[in-house]
Amino acid sequence: xxFMEHYGYDVVSTGVEFIGNRSGxxxxxxxxxxxxxxxANYVPTCALFKRELxxxxxxxxxxxxxxxxxxxxxxxxxxxGALGARFWNIVGERLFKYRVHGVSLSSGQDVLPIExxxxxxxxxxxxxLQPDSLKHSRELAxxxxxxxxxxxxxxxxxxxxxxxxPTVMLALPFLIIGGAERLLxxxxxxxxxxxxxxxxxxxxxxxxxxxxxTEWFQSATNQIxxxxxxxxxxxxxxxxxxxxxxxxxDLLWIVGSAxxxxxxxxxxxxxxxxxxxxxxxxxxxxTSNNRRYSDCIDFNLVENQEVRSWLFEQGRH
Numbered sequence: 001x002x003f004m005e006h007y008g009y010d011v012v013s014t015g016v017e018f019i020g021n022r023s024g025x026x027x028x029x030x031x032x033x034x035x036x037x038x039x040a041n042y043v044p045t046c047a048l049f050k051r052e053l054x055x056x057x058x059x060x061x062x063x064x065x066x067x068x069x070x071x072x073x074x075x076x077x078x079x080x081g082a083l084g085a086r087f088w089n090i091v092g093e094r095l096f097k098y099r100v101h102g103v104s105l106s107s108g109q110d111v112l113p114i115e116x117x118x119x120x121x122x123x124x125x126x127x128x129l130q131p132d133s134l135k136h137s138r139e140l141a142x143x144x145x146x147x148x149x150x151x152x153x154x155x156x157x158x159x160x161x162x163x164x165x166p167t168v169m170l171a172l173p174f175l176i177i178g179g180a181e182r183l184l185x186x187x188x189x190x191x192x193x194x195x196x197x198x199x200x201x202x203x204x205x206x207x208x209x210x211x212x213x214t215e216w217f218q219s220a221t222n223q224i225x226x227x228x229x230x231x232x233x234x235x236x237x238x239x240x241x242x243x244x245x246x247x248x249x250d251l252l253w254i255v256g257s258a259x260x261x262x263x264x265x266x267x268x269x270x271x272x273x274x275x276x277x278x279x280x281x282x283x284x285x286x287t288s289n290n291r292r293y294s295d296c297i298d299f300n301l302v303e304n305q306e307v308r309s310w311l312f313e314q315g316r317h
Contacts, residue, residue, distance in 0.1 A: 003088050004048065005154050006238050008145035010085035011077065013047035017094035020101060028089040034081035034137035038122060040114075041074035043087060046096035053080050061124075070120045078121050082128040086140050092229035150238070155246045167197040168251040169243065171260040173204040175226075177211030180281065184255065185216035192220035199223040199247060201240070203259035223247075227259075237263070244271055253277045254297075261289040264296035277301060283310040 003012045017025035032042035054060075057079045062072060081087070122129065130136075168191065175181055188198050198221040205228035206212075214224055225243075227236055240263070243249065252267065252274055254260050260267075267274060278290050279301045287307075290297065291314060302308045 001048065001154055002239060002242055004050070005152070006147060006150040006235075006242070007088075008086065008143075008147060009088040010053055011043060011047055011049040011080060011087045012090070013044045013087075014090040014096050015092075015094035016044050016046075016096045016098050018100055019097050020099040022100035025094045025098070027091045027094070030089050030091045031141055032081075032087045032089065033134075033141055034078070035134045037074070037078045037081050037087075039118065041071060041077065043073070043077040043089065044096050045073045049080065049085070053083060053085055056083055070117060070124070074117065075121050075124055079125050079128055081137055082125055082130070082133050084136065084140060086143075086145075090230045093226070151242060151245055154242060165195060165197050166250045167199065167247055168253055169199045169201060169247075169249045170253050170255065171201050171203065171257040172255045173257050173259075174202050174206040174210070175200075175213045175217070175224075176206050177213055180255065181213040181216060185213065185220075188217055189220045197221075197223075197247070199243060199249065200225065201243075201257075201260075202226045202228075203236075203257045204228065237266070240267075241270065244274065249274065251275045251277060253279065255279045256281075256286050258286070258289060261286070261293050264293045268296045275299070279303075280307050280311075283307055 003009045013028070015025060015027040028044065029036055029042045036042050057076065060072060060076055077085075077087075170184070170188065172184075188200070191198055198217075200217055200221060200223065202225070205226075214226075217224060225239075227239070231239055236259070244252075244267075249271075252260070254276065256279075264276065268276070275298045276296055277299045278286075278297045280287060280290060281303045283306060287310070290300070300311060302311065
């Protein structure tokens with residue numbers, strides 16, 4: 001919804017992760033064009049698209065099994081592309097969990113070979129594929145769109161007035177093994193237990209060799225966003241603002257995220273009622289950012305007496 005509301009994409013999908021009788025998965029092209037879709041199906045079946053496009057396309061059409069099964073989703077995406085749809089795939093994360101039980105229709109003997117699939121997809125969409133369709137698709141994909149009121153629907157419902165549940169956004173560089181994640185996951189679980197809604201954002205892409213502790217937090221919150229995995233940096237501000245507005249965030253809790261330190265003046269100007277807490281573990285590292293942006297920080301948390309004394313020596317607490 002964020003991609004559609006902010007940037008005018010018509011179809012948004014994601015990577016696929018197999019579960020069940022098959023492991024692995026696959027990503028896709030981040031921004032498939034019509035010419036790509038005529039070669040292969042680059043849009044997984046788990047996708048969000050606009051109703052008006054569904055109606056213009058004439059709905060979802062089954063193929064005639066007597067002539068061989070044609071992948072209906074592929075057929076549908078090509079049709080939308082020919083009608084002017086702009087596509088976006090979240091390729092950094094496999095958010096579509098595809099359960100494999102055994103032999104399925106799409107892997108059976110009645111499925112047409114890939115070259116025949118391509119021919120059938122093109123033939124069945126001949127009524128909308130025009131001579132300039134490919135050029136038009138490239139031009140649309142290259143457009144840098146932004147809606148003047150991007151939150152008009154995303155923020156339409158918001159938090160119910162009767163919902164007094166406070167919300168905290170926890171900003172970290174990453175969720176790895178060997179940092180403060182064990183402590184923080186326990187605190188997040190406690191906050192959730194006493195009535196807080198918790199949103200977690202990470203801002204640094206850590207290598208797989210460092211491990212991933214995301215699951216430690218998932219019992220307390222399903223709102224965990226690893227920004228580098230699905231969003232370009234020039235769109236981070238839009239997404240952070242969207243979360244603060246639509247989730248009605250009361251408190252920003254920074255735990256070492258340089259990206260959030262740098263955004264504090266902007267955030268405070270945009271959301272003057274947003275309270276900011278910073279957590280410091282020692283007197284080096286992030287203390288320079290803490291002092292640089294101290295006017296934007298409402299409260300400091302420290303792990304030990306040494307850091308507490310150091311802060312008092314700086315003349316601020």
